Each structure stands twice: as C-alpha cells, then as structure tokens.
Amino acid sequence: MRHGKKVNHLGRTASHRKAMLSNMASSLILHKRVSTTVAKAKALRKYVEPLLTKSKSDTTHSRRTCFAYLQNKESVKELFDEVSTKVANRPGGYTRILKTGYRLGDNAEMCVIELVDYNEDMLAKDTSTSTGAKRTRRRGGSKKSDAAAAATDATAAPKAKDKAAAPAATAAAEPATPAKEEAAPEATDAADAPAESTDSKDETKDAQ
Structure with a gap:
C-alpha cells in the first residue's frame, strides 16, 4: 500500500x-x-x-x-x-x-x-489592475445604505417642517371659529329685537 x-x-x-x-x-x-x-x-x-x-x-x-x-x-x-x-x-x-x-x-x-x-502580457495586466482602483470582495452594501439613509433624512426634513407648520396654522385658524359662533347669537338676538318692537307696536295699536 x-x-x-x-x-x-x-x-x-x-x-x-x-x-x-x-x-x-x-x-x-x-x-x-x-x-x-x-x-x-x-x-x-x-x-x-x-x-x-x-x-x-x-x-x-x-x-x-x-x-x-x-x-x-x-x-x-x-x-x-x-x-x-x-x-x-x-x-x-x-x-x-x-x-x-x-x-x-x-x-x-x-x-x-x-x-x-x-x-x-501577464505583467502588463497586473500593473494595469494595480494602478486602477483597488477592488475588494466586499459588496459595498454599507455605502448604499448610508446613501439611502442620507436621502431619507433629506426627504424627512421638509416633511417635518410641514408637520411643524401645520399645527401652527390650525392653532391660528381655530380661535377664529368661536368668534364667528359667538357673533352669530348676537346677530340672532339683534334680529329678534326688531320683531319684539313690532309686536309691542301692534299691541299699543289694539289698545287704542
């Protein structure tokens, strides 16, 4: 063996x-x-x-x-x-x-x-590859993820500004609504007042 x-x-x-x-x-x-x-x-x-x-x-x-x-x-x-x-x-x-x-x-x-x-020929190929950018066996996923994260941050910043501006606009618009509602009863009271005055005039005429 x-x-x-x-x-x-x-x-x-x-x-x-x-x-x-x-x-x-x-x-x-x-x-x-x-x-x-x-x-x-x-x-x-x-x-x-x-x-x-x-x-x-x-x-x-x-x-x-x-x-x-x-x-x-x-x-x-x-x-x-x-x-x-x-x-x-x-x-x-x-x-x-x-x-x-x-x-x-x-x-x-x-x-x-x-x-x-x-x-x-082989030496020329080796020198050409060595002078170029160094290539590695890694896929470079971290670089892509960093770029994607930067892009999402860039898009999220305007959205955050819009969201911050939206509550301020709603807060500014909300007080105006009660003012209108408060003004409306006054207007109704003012509208009812002439009706009462006309009724009182009719009663005085009947009394005469």
Missing part, C-alpha cells in the same frame, strides 16, 4: 526521473517556457522552485548546489546572472502552469509551464 506517498514516479526509474527533471529544469531556465504534460509540470515545479530560491544568494556554495541538480553550466550561469535578479523581490511562486488542452493520440492533458516574471 502507498499510504502517504505523494511522489509521482511518472512511470520511470529513479535515475531516469532525476535526469528528466534536471534536463527540463535547465530548459525552463534557459528558454523561460516549456510545453509538457500537467503531471510532469507539477513534478518540475517542485524540483526547480527551490533552485530559484537558492539563486537569490549568489555564493560559491549555492552555485555548486544548483549545478549538482542541473548538471549544466550554461543554465547555472543564466540562473544566477539573469533569473535571480528578476525573482529577487518575489517570495515564492516563481512558475505558472497554463493548461492547453489534450494531446492527440494518448489524450494526455497538456500545459505550458513558464517563469512568472518573464511573461510580459
């Missing part, structure tokens, strides 16, 4: 696998891009990224260690002279795997593994 054994042997012996990964790592460093299967690319990434990290310290010991893995003087020279300066400020993640479909014949999943800092 292979419990906990994550190494992909890639159908090769140990010596064949080691020689293949060494050769692919040298090609990746020299050409910055290699087309291969996804399984080999994932194995190559684990093989070459520690070498890229070691190239950040340009010492004789580091060069000899990388040469023990690569077995190629030109690739070691390229790694320490050119690639190390490009990846100096990157804390890991030096390679990128881009899947390209399936190979005709055995239907193997193909990809391109490349050095991240040498893909000019």
Whole structure:
C-alpha cells in the first residue's frame, strides 16, 4: 500500500526521473517556457522552485548546489546572472502552469509551464489592475445604505417642517371659529329685537 506517498514516479526509474527533471529544469531556465504534460509540470515545479530560491544568494556554495541538480553550466550561469535578479523581490511562486488542452493520440492533458516574471502580457495586466482602483470582495452594501439613509433624512426634513407648520396654522385658524359662533347669537338676538318692537307696536295699536 502507498499510504502517504505523494511522489509521482511518472512511470520511470529513479535515475531516469532525476535526469528528466534536471534536463527540463535547465530548459525552463534557459528558454523561460516549456510545453509538457500537467503531471510532469507539477513534478518540475517542485524540483526547480527551490533552485530559484537558492539563486537569490549568489555564493560559491549555492552555485555548486544548483549545478549538482542541473548538471549544466550554461543554465547555472543564466540562473544566477539573469533569473535571480528578476525573482529577487518575489517570495515564492516563481512558475505558472497554463493548461492547453489534450494531446492527440494518448489524450494526455497538456500545459505550458513558464517563469512568472518573464511573461510580459501577464505583467502588463497586473500593473494595469494595480494602478486602477483597488477592488475588494466586499459588496459595498454599507455605502448604499448610508446613501439611502442620507436621502431619507433629506426627504424627512421638509416633511417635518410641514408637520411643524401645520399645527401652527390650525392653532391660528381655530380661535377664529368661536368668534364667528359667538357673533352669530348676537346677530340672532339683534334680529329678534326688531320683531319684539313690532309686536309691542301692534299691541299699543289694539289698545287704542
């Protein structure tokens, strides 16, 4: 049973696998891009990224260690002279795997593994997005709610003024009504008074 054994042997012996990964790592460093299967690319990434990290310290010991893995003087020279300066400020993640479909014949999943800092198109997109407005994963509902609250406050203020003005107007209009009602009985009394006077005149005439 292979419990906990994550190494992909890639159908090769140990010596064949080691020689293949060494050769692919040298090609990746020299050409910055290699087309291969996804399984080999994932194995190559684990093989070459520690070498890229070691190239950040340009010492004789580091060069000899990388040469023990690569077995190629030109690739070691390229790694320490050119690639190390490009990846100096990157804390890991030096390679990128881009899947390209399936190979005709055995239907193997193909990809391109490349050095991240040498893909000019991807770098241009990254710089354009970084110079623009910073985007977050939050929905921004709080901003909308604040704007809605401000709008409701703005609409509520005139309504409050109208409500405050309405009681004052009604209070001013209410005293006028009793005055009219009080004036009306006086008017009726005044209207009844001439009737009484005419009745008294009729009574005096009858008495005569």
